[in-house]
Amino acid sequence: MSEGITIRHLFKKKKEGQKITMVSTYDYISAKLCDEVGIDCVLVGDSLGMVFQGYESTLPVSLDEMIYHTKAVKRGIKRAFLIVDMPFMSYQVSLEEAIRNCGRVMKETGANAVKLEGGEELAELTYRLVNIGIPVVGHLGFTPQSVHALGGYRVVGKKEEEQERVKRSFKALEDAGAFMIVLESVPSSLAREITQASKSITIGIGAGPYCDGQVLVFHDLVGLVEDIKPKFVKRYVEGAKIFRDALRRYKEEVERGIFPSEEESYG
Ligand SMILES: Nc1nc(=O)c2c([nH]1)NC[C@@H]1CN(c3ccc(C(=O)N[C@@H](CCC(=O)O)C(=O)O)cc3)CN21
């Protein structure tokens, strides 16, 4: 607790114009790597439904699964600020159920904040959570839990009407007390305009270079995800190629009787 990053640190970075870094990941090992290199925030994203579980969307992910992964991630973190995605249908049914579920996440995982997808309709819930003492991160623009209603993976805010809605939603969440808001797949110009007028911290993904910070999925940035490649992803290493090569060499060495040798054997 004592050496960990706090909301205060994050606001200080925003104020001083230092970019805030965030990585979405789901396990102990990768979380530890993020923490070791000084990534500010680790998000246990519901993208785990697609990346870890292999579903076609994030909708099937359960609250128990989010809690399970968050407990694993938490053990890998000494310093990073830990955020948890509330999964689809864990906060939409009623205010009461939403508060109970968010409270459960905070009690059982040691997370620092919860993240909710949606706009003005979440203002009351956000206000209630913040007053209970649960920090809230918003998520606007393309919200993957609404992929069916949005008509597929796309940029949100190309039309004037959509831009106005994102801006109104941002203001509503900010006023309700969301300290940070993720902007996903929105035009850079919109993210810039929002960030310039913001009190809350903006974190972009497919939102251009003008946000206060940036988030990417761990498996995307290390090149392990090959079945989707959104325009906003940059692969810093071709992880899948490197791992496949290692696996091929392992397979070949076992088949040829090269591995294990004396060196990897006892006595
Ligand atoms: N691995 C992974 N990375 C993510 O960033 C991510 C997930 N999974 N799952 C949950 C959501 C879904 N996301 C996605 C998934 C696909 C596209 C995509 O294919 N985009 C296309 C189409 C854009 C358009 O037509 O306007 C692209 O080319 O960017 C974008 C965001 C972002 N999130």
Ligand SMILES: CC(C)C(=O)C(=O)O
């Ligand atoms: C990509 C980030 C913002 C996310 O919501 C996730 O990983 O689920």
Ligand SMILES: [Mg+2]
């Ligand atoms: Mg998510």
